[in-house]
Amino acid sequence: MDRSLNNSGRPTQISAIAPPSRPDPREGEERLAPTEDALSLPGHIASSGALDRLVETARDYARHAASENTLKAYAKDWAQFARWCRMRGADPLPPSPELIGLYIADLAAPQGRVATxxxxxxxxRLSGLGWAYAQRGHPLDRKDRHIASVLAGIRRKHARPPVQKEAILPEDLRDMLDTLPHDLRGLRDRAMLLIGFAGGLRRSEIVSLDHGKDDTPDGGGWAEILEGGVLLTLRGKTGWREVEIARGSSDQTCPVHALTQWLHYARIDFGPLFVAVSRNGLKATGARLSDKHVARLIKQTVEDAGLRPELSKAERLALYSGHSLRAGLASSAEVDERYVQKQLGHASAEMTRRYQRRRDRFRVNLTKAAGL
Structure with a gap:
């Protein structure tokens, strides 16, 4: 029997019902999904065609309140929590801080062969549950002692320094570019790597680019090729921002040259900037690439270039990801930190420093400055 503490400090029963044998993981998930009436007309207002259309418009805006990847992650978080509750004969609705405290404790110290x-x-996971409860009209108080105290203890006992992905430095990027074929697919991948590096872009930002403004409804920005370089207008987490990518010192490593070559030979003048290529490699399709392609591209070219040969293949592939391009720019650009911060779209310099894998440490010697 699972027990916790109620608001009076006395034990309260969470579940006294034996869980059913081998429950269907998907059972009841539709019942727990956000309902369409989460955004609807108030009961005292009569329905009409115009108001019904406004309701649909509001629901459409609500569906775009977060990115597709974030919504998928939150939906998965809720499904896992709902299944955890059913396995213990509990109901996830309405929110119970005591139950959620037990849940996160089980995530931190699970029994059996479940991964910690x-x-x-x-x-x-907590953020996902908070979002899911909010969509169902049940705000979750994460400051409740049953959640906050357990989470504080988990942080104190299990917190570790963040595992950072390896930065792709300019010399690494040159080796990776040398592994690409000299065909249409190679032109595209070369442009993606160089634009991603020079722009300090996330992998989702790379593939969301369109050729022009408002080309597609799912675009996350567009590119404008100017005399001095490429101007990207991106929709980020906190709004729109501009990213300037200047021309490089040689055509082999110039992101602007690589992009113009790809657009010319792929004959792209409208729609998504980076699209799939036909099986024979002779024609660009209109299908936008997913951000997973960027991750696969980085890992494949890292492997083909033989970076970090002292590591095993599994260790090497785990060390690099889409963020390796952003970290590479932050670690390599010998300019004032505020310019790197602006390029990466960070709100604080502290966040930018997390991406800098190599920088001049101890440049300012406060020990000597203090007279020691």
Missing amino acids: LSVASIER
């Missing part, structure tokens, strides 16, 4: 989650993953 990191502190960051547990906090992400």
Whole structure:
């Protein structure tokens, strides 16, 4: 029997019902999904065609309140929590801080062969549950002592320094570019790597680019090729921002040259900037690439270039990801930090420093400055 503490400090029963044998993981998930009436007309207002259309418009805006990847992650978090509750004969609705405290404790110290989650993953799960409860009209108070105290203990006992992905430095990027074929697919991948590096872009930002403004409804920005370089207008987490990518010192490593070559030979003048290529490699299709292609491209070219040969293949592939391009720019650009911060779209310099894998440490010697 699972027990916790109620608000008076006395034990309260969470579940006294034996869980059903081998429950269907998908059972009841539709019942727990956000309902369409989460955004609807108030009961005292009569329906009409115009108001019904406004309701649909509001629901459409609500569906775009977060990115597709974020919504998928939150939906998965809720499904996992709902299944955890059913396995213990509990109901996830309405929210119970006592129950959620037990849940995150089980994530941090699970029984059996279940993998232990990191502190960051547990906090992400909590964010997903908070969003899911909010969509159902049940705000979750994460400051409740049954949640906050357990989470504080998990942080204190299990927190570890964040595992950072390896930065792709300019010399690494040159080796990776040399592994690409000299065909249409190679032109595209070369442009993606160089634009991603020079722009300090996330992999989702790379593939969301369109050729022009408002080319597609799912575009996340567009590119404008100017005399001095490429101007990207991107829709980020906190709004729109501009990213300037200047021309390089040689055509082999110039992101602007690589992009113009790809657009010319792929005959792209409208729609998504980076699209799939036909099986024979002779024609660009209109299908936008997913951000997973960027991750696969980085890992494949890292492997083909033989970076970090002292590591095993599994260790090497785990060390690099889409963020390696952003970290590479932050670690390599010998300019004032505020310019790197602006390029990456960070709100604080501290966040930018997290991406800098190599920088001049101890440049300012406060020990000597203090007279020691």
